[in-house]
Amino acid sequence: MGGVAQLRLMVVLGLRSLWTHKVKTLTVGSLLFFGTFLVVVGTALLDSIESSMARSITASLAGHIQLYDADAKDPLALFGSGFMGSDDIGEIPDFAPVKAAVSAVPNVAAVVPMGIGMATISTPVELDQVFLSLREAVRDKDQARIDALAKRTRAIATDLVTEYANRAKISTDTERIAKAQADLARVLSDAFWKELEDSPELSIQFLDSHIAPLASDGRLVYLRYLGTDLDAFTRDFDRFQIVEGEEVPSGHRGMLLSKTFYEKQLKHAVARSLDRIRDKRVQGTTIAGDALLRTIARELPKQYQRITYQLDPADAGTLEGQLRELLPQVEGGLPELVQAFLAVDDANFDARYAAFYELIAPHIKLYEARPGDVITLRAFTKGGYLKSVNVRVFGVFRFSGLETSDMAGAQNLVDMMTFRELYGQMTPDKRAELADIKAKVGIEDIDRASAEDALFGGGALVEEHQDDEAGFDEFRGVDLAGQVERLREEAAAPFDQTAVDNGLALNAAVLLKDPERLDESLAAIREALDAAHLRVQATDWQSASGMVGQFITVVRLVLYIAIFIIFLVALVIINNSMIIATMERVAEIGTMRAIGARRRFVLVMFLFETGVLALLSGGLGGAAGIALITALGHSGISAGGVDIMVFLFSGPFLYPSAGIDQLLLGVTAIIVASLASTLYPALIATRIQPVVAMQQKE
Amino acid sequence: MPAVVEVRGVEKDYPLGKLTVRALRGVDLTIDAGEFVSIAGPSGSGKTTLLNLIGCVDVPTQGSVSVDGQATSSLDDNGLTNLRLHKLGFIFQTFNLIGVLDVFQNVEFPLLLQGGMDKAARRARVEAIVDAVGLTPQLRQRPNELSGGQRQRVAIARALVTGPRIVLADEPTANLDSQTGANIIDLMKELNAKDGTTFIFSTHDAEVMRHANRVIRLADGLIVDDGRGAPRAEVPAPASPA
Numbered sequence: 006m007g008g009v010a011q012l013r014l015m016v017v018l019g020l021r022s023l024w025t026h027k028v029k030t031l032t033v034g035s036l037l038f039f040g041t042f043l044v045v046v047g048t049a050l051l052d053s054i055e056s057s058m059a060r061s062i063t064a065s066l067a068g069h070i071q072l073y074d075a076d077a078k079d080p081l082a083l084f085g086s087g088f089m090g091s092d093d094i095g096e097i098p099d100f101a102p103v104k105a106a107v108s109a110v111p112n113v114a115a116v117v118p119m120g121i122g123m124a125t126i127s128t129p130v131e132l133d134q135v136f137l138s139l140r141e142a143v144r145d146k147d148q149a150r151i152d153a154l155a156k157r158t159r160a161i162a163t164d165l166v167t168e169y170a171n172r173a174k175i176s177t178d179t180e181r182i183a184k185a186q187a188d189l190a191r192v193l194s195d196a197f198w199k200e201l202e203d204s205p206e207l208s209i210q211f212l213d214s215h216i217a218p219l220a221s222d223g224r225l226v227y228l229r230y231l232g233t234d235l236d237a238f239t240r241d242f243d244r245f246q247i248v249e250g251e252e253v254p255s256g257h258r259g260m261l262l263s264k265t266f267y268e269k270q271l272k273h274a275v276a277r278s279l280d281r282i283r284d285k286r287v288q289g290t291t292i293a294g295d296a297l298l299r300t301i302a303r304e305l306p307k308q309y310q311r312i313t314y315q316l317d318p319a320d321a322g323t324l325e326g327q328l329r330e331l332l333p334q335v336e337g338g339l340p341e342l343v344q345a346f347l348a349v350d351d352a353n354f355d356a357r358y359a360a361f362y363e364l365i366a367p368h369i370k371l372y373e374a375r376p377g378d379v380i381t382l383r384a385f386t387k388g389g390y391l392k393s394v395n396v397r398v399f400g401v402f403r404f405s406g407l408e409t410s411d412m413a414g415a416q417n418l419v420d421m422m423t424f425r426e427l428y429g430q431m432t433p434d435k436r437a438e439l440a441d442i443k444a445k446v447g448i449e450d451i452d453r454a455s456a457e458d459a460l461f462g463g464g465a466l467v468e469e470h471q472d473d474e475a476g477f478d479e480f481r482g483v484d485l486a487g488q489v490e491r492l493r494e495e496a497a498a499p500f501d502q503t504a505v506d507n508g509l510a511l512n513a514a515v516l517l518k519d520p521e522r523l524d525e526s527l528a529a530i531r532e533a534l535d536a537a538h539l540r541v542q543a544t545d546w547q548s549a550s551g552m553v554g555q556f557i558t559v560v561r562l563v564l565y566i567a568i569f570i571i572f573l574v575a576l577v578i579i580n581n582s583m584i585i586a587t588m589e590r591v592a593e594i595g596t597m598r599a600i601g602a603r604r605r606f607v608l609v610m611f612l613f614e615t616g617v618l619a620l621l622s623g624g625l626g627g628a629a630g631i632a633l634i635t636a637l638g639h640s641g642i643s644a645g646g647v648d649i650m651v652f653l654f655s656g657p658f659l660y661p662s663a664g665i666d667q668l669l670l671g672v673t674a675i676i677v678a679s680l681a682s683t684l685y686p687a688l689i690a691t692r693i694q695p696v697v698a699m700q701q702k703e
Numbered sequence: 704m705p706a707v708v709e710v711r712g713v714e715k716d717y718p719l720g721k722l723t724v725r726a727l728r729g730v731d732l733t734i735d736a737g738e739f740v741s742i743a744g745p746s747g748s749g750k751t752t753l754l755n756l757i758g759c760v761d762v763p764t765q766g767s768v769s770v771d772g773q774a775t776s777s778l779d780d781n782g783l784t785n786l787r788l789h790k791l792g793f794i795f796q797t798f799n800l801i802g803v804l805d806v807f808q809n810v811e812f813p814l815l816l817q818g819g820m821d822k823a824a825r826r827a828r829v830e831a832i833v834d835a836v837g838l839t840p841q842l843r844q845r846p847n848e849l850s851g852g853q854r855q856r857v858a859i860a861r862a863l864v865t866g867p868r869i870v871l872a873d874e875p876t877a878n879l880d881s882q883t884g885a886n887i888i889d890l891m892k893e894l895n896a897k898d899g900t901t902f903i904f905s906t907h908d909a910e911v912m913r914h915a916n917r918v919i920r921l922a923d924g925l926i927v928d929d930g931r932g933a934p935r936a937e938v939p940a941p942a943s944p945a
Contacts (some may be wrong), residue, residue: 010815010818010822010825011815011818014808014811014812014815017803017804017808018801018803018804021803021804022803024803025802025803592797592799593799593801593802595799596795596799596801597801597812598784599758599760599787599793599799600787600788600792600793600812600813600816600861600862601784601785601787601788601789601813601816601817601865602784602816603780603781603784603816604780604781604784606816694760695760695784695787696755696760696761698760698793698795698799699751699754699755699758699760699795699873
């Protein structure tokens with residue numbers, strides 16, 4: 006057998022018998038069509054998500070490859086491992102040799118040191134701020150300011166009196182309320198303010214300890230920070246952009262706040278609530294139609310104090326005039342006006358929102374910290390003690406395309422020096438200082454063997470000390486002012502690249518020149534690290550990112566299982582219908598065999614027939630899949646504002662694309678599956694004896 | 704004339720449940736090239752079994768069959784298939800055309816299986832043979848568009864297209880009316896006369912038998928008359944139907 010003519014015969018036989026057995030063809034064809042469609046659409050979507058997610062992860066934090074301690078107890082999970090508690094990823098004690106070794110790999114564009122930590126910053130209550138200003142005014146003997154702040158304090162106290170009068174009606178804790186009312190009465194008395202002039206310290210202390218707690222609580226804000234080489238980070242992560250303020254100057258300590266954190270954690274609560282309603286309304290939700298928005302709107306007027314307490318008396322006067330003009334029907338003073346102003350609904354929202362930012366926002370502290378401010382980060386060091394570090398905020402940043410993703414914006418950036426300090430690593434200066442202290446106090450390093458001798462035997466270790474009559478002073482001989490000054494200098498002192506590189510990092514991001522060559526580069530980096538005898542492991546961005554990175558693998562697995570099941574069902578159905586078709590064609594096959602067709606001819610004929618059907622329906626299904634993906638690629642698939650989706654889509658919309666790869670995969674898979682399922686019926690067909698042709702009787 | 708078929712001491716048993724049906728019980732037969740032979744006998748006499756053995760679609764339980772000098776028992780499936788393809792042509796009682804192919808393609812089919820002929824030569828050969836059976840106007844029609852007689856003509860054309868040594872026909876007229884049947888036998892005889900192709904056909908129709916040059920009579924698995932002289936065997940009492 007052979008030749009074009011035979012092929013033509015196969016085509017004619019194949020197509021005609023497909024046409025003749027229409028029901029079978031339609032059933033099997035639809036299955037094959039659907040199967041290919043699913044493979045093409047599924048893999049195209051997954052491939053698109055994978056590459057967009059790769060962009061999100063690599064551009065925002067991970068780079069293409071992550072390096073970390075080879076002896077780490079937990080695997081690195083940059084976006085969280087999904088388990089409670091913090092992971093112990095070990096540390097890279099000295100980053101410089103790692104950087105040197107990895108940078109030497111040809112495809113490596115940059116190696117950026119990193120370390121993630123969690124700190125708190127506390128935001129003061131409005132009243133605290135008033136009292137703080139008052140303390141400053143008293144210290145500066147600024148009488149005009151003292152008067153203004155006194156007036157504001159009395160205004161706040163008046164509000165609190167009303168509030169506590171209301172509370173008294175519903176609360177059973179009468180004792181506490183009575184005490185609060187007594188304290189408030191004292192603040193409102195002229196006598197108190199007279200006292201302030203005489204003994205300011207005591208009066209302010211009374212305000213701090215008795216009045217401040219009466220107002221609502223201050224907040225403890227948790228801040229996740231990524232210590233890094235800021236110069237390298239801002240240069241090498243190309244989606245990074247400053248949206249407010251400036252980058253931290255090279256060689257200086259400083260912090261960059263993520264736009265997401267800035268807007269969602271640091272912004273004034275009232276502004277945040279208004280923003281939230283606005284964002285939802287932009288998406289088409291109404292306050293009346295959404296339970297959450299209704300709650301937010303209902304709570305808004307109750308937060309008026311967050312505004313009124315922050316106002317200077319002068320500003321308060323101006324605002325009162327403006328609000329009265331806006332809301333002439335409202336009776337009462339500024340608190341009532343602000344409350345009325347904050348009562349928003351769908352009809353007045355847009356106007357109120359604009360008015361808030363125009364009239365109120367300029368007079369209040371819109372953000373707890375803004376570029377230019379110094380904030381105090383408190384974190385537990387590796388050793389377990391609480392460390393506070395002051396750091397200047399230079400700017401606010403975001404990753405373009407990931408503006409709405411909380412995950413991408415979870416990290417705030419801080420310089421490597423500050424990070425190491427919060428982590429509890431000693432700087433050379435600190436080490437010198439400690440040695441100095443040890444020398445001064447006379448601490449000796451004693452080894453374990455001689456510890457007992459040193460403790461109980463030997464010469465007099467305890468020296469008789471004659472205290473003077475002033476008694477014991479723990480601060481004697483300590484230059485506190487000098488200490489503070491020295492710390493300040495240290496914090497302000499510029500540092501160079503060597504200082505950034507020579508020191509501890511927890512992990513490091515490697516950015517590649519050609520990300521396509523990731524596997525190859527990963528191997529080269531591992532080799533380089535081994536050659537340099539560094540106990541550092543390298544892993545790709547997907548596994549380094551933790552749960553998020555694994556997400557796509559899980560989805561892919563689910564898709565493949567679904568495809569596998571559909572294929573299995575298709576296989577069984579194709580198998581059955583081909584067996585039925587074979588039975589129907591026994592006479593035909595017997596005749597072919599009798600007149601000289603070999604078994605192989607029968608086998609090929611059956612496989613060819615299915616192959617043609619698979620190619621046609623698979624091709625159509627694949628084409629339909631590509632058409633759908635192309636249409637979606639133009640319209641975009643909305644992430645629905647869901648954070649994880651925005652992150653996976655690397656933006657608010659996913660624009661998937663499908664190519665020849667997915668089509669080939671789909672069609673090949675379906676052809677292989679259908680041929681496999683035809684094999685058995687075809688083998689049955691080859692066993693049909695030519696003698697059956699002779700036994701045909703009508 | 705040389706012998707194209709030699710059957711020697713052939714027995715053929717079929718298992719039927721626990722019983723064994725002895726379809727042929729020792730048959731010796733020689734058919735020479737160019738003969739126009741009818742195998743006759745009542746139902747169950749072993750006509751079809753004998754034809755199947757000569758047609759290489761079955762092998763004997765005992766004895767030997769050789770076709771054009773080739774012993775069939777020495778051949779495997781592919782060997783038998785090749786023998787059928789190159790030396791034999793088949794005409795079936797139920798025509799057995801391939802329904803999805805038209806007249807031309809049905810007749811062309813064995814040539815394609817054989818291979819080795821170029822398109823033009825193949826076309827000429829098919830058209831000539833279709834013309835010989837008088838179906839040129841129906842060349843592009845499918846079997847279901849043809850009458851029974853026309854279908855059997857297509858089958859004859861298909862059987863003859865490869866130029867076989869022997870054409871086997873199992874009750875070729877059984878599904879045709881007597882006039883059409885007679886025409887078919889006439890056609891076969893005409894082709895036999897023209898090309899010298901050996902025709903062996905089974906029938907139980909006395910009218911059809913009349914056209915044969917030689918009639919081999921079977922009864923209960925034995926040849927009772929090989930058409931060349933005295934009967935070979937007396938017919939014993941029937942054992943069981945085949």
